[in-house]
Amino acid sequence: MTHDEERLLRRAIELAAAARAAGNPPFGSLLVGPDGAILAEDQNTVLTDADITAHPELKLARWAARELDPGTAAATTMYTSCQPCGMCTGAIERSHLGRVVFALSTEQLGTLKPAVTNAGALLEGPALFDEARVPVDGYYL
Numbered sequence: 001m002t003h004d005e006e007r008l009l010r011r012a013i014e015l016a017a018a019a020r021a022a023g024n025p026p027f028g029s030l031l032v033g034p035d036g037a038i039l040a041e042d043q044n045t046v047l048t049d050a051d052i053t054a055h056p057e058l059k060l061a062r063w064a065a066r067e068l069d070p071g072t073a074a075a076t077t078m079y080t081s082c083q084p085c086g087m088c089t090g091a092i093e094r095s096h097l098g099r100v101v102f103a104l105s106t107e108q109l110g111t112l113k114p115a116v117t118n119a120g121a122l123l124e125g126p127a128l129f130d131e132a133r134v135p136v137d138g139y140y141l
Contacts, residue, residue, distance in 0.1 A: 001101075008032055008079040009103055011041070015056065016081035019043035027081050029056035031064060031097070034075035039068075056080065057088035057100075065095040074098045082109050 001009075008030065015028020022043070030041035040063050042056040057080055064073050077099040083106045084092060092100060104112075126132075 004036065005079075005101060008038075008077075009081075009101060011038075012079045012081045013103055015041060015043045019045070019056075023047055027056055029060050029078055029080035031060045032077045032079065033072065039076065040064075053087065055085065055088050057084045058091045061088065061091035061095040061097060064097060070096055077101060082106075 011030055012028045015030065016026040017028075019028055020026035022045075024044045024047045027044040028042070031039045033039045040060055042059045042063075044056055045054040046052055057078065060078060064076065068076070073096045076097050078092065078097055078101070080100065080102045082104040083102045084100060085106075
């Protein structure tokens with residue numbers, strides 16, 4: 001990792017500290033363009049916005065999808081204080097960002113917070129393949 005990459009990752013950590021100071025979960029991210037300039041930065045606002053999707057990675061991916069042409073998006077790097085969750089990873093992929101550099105891994109984060117007692121929603125499926133495929137078939141060609 002270069003000195004500049006470490007500096008940018010430290011900025012993401014500063015944004016995480018600012019999120020915590022504002023009463024939100026401690027996560028921060030920034031998006032850097034191909035020339036190394038910071039294009040946008042954000043922090044977690046899940047609690048203050050009363051929005052469970054207000055993760056900084058998701059907000060930056062949405063911004064990039066709206067504001068950047070595909071070539072520029074593909075040449076960006078997101079620096080983030082923690083490895084993106086599944087929701088954010090999906091948004092990052094769909095916005096075609098080129099690279100993500102994170103400080104804490106999901107496993108490391110797990111050692112810093114209590115274990116989750118609720119395993120989450122029960123997922124059932126797949127079902128009704130022949131019917132469900134009709135609106136999707138041919139869309140991605």
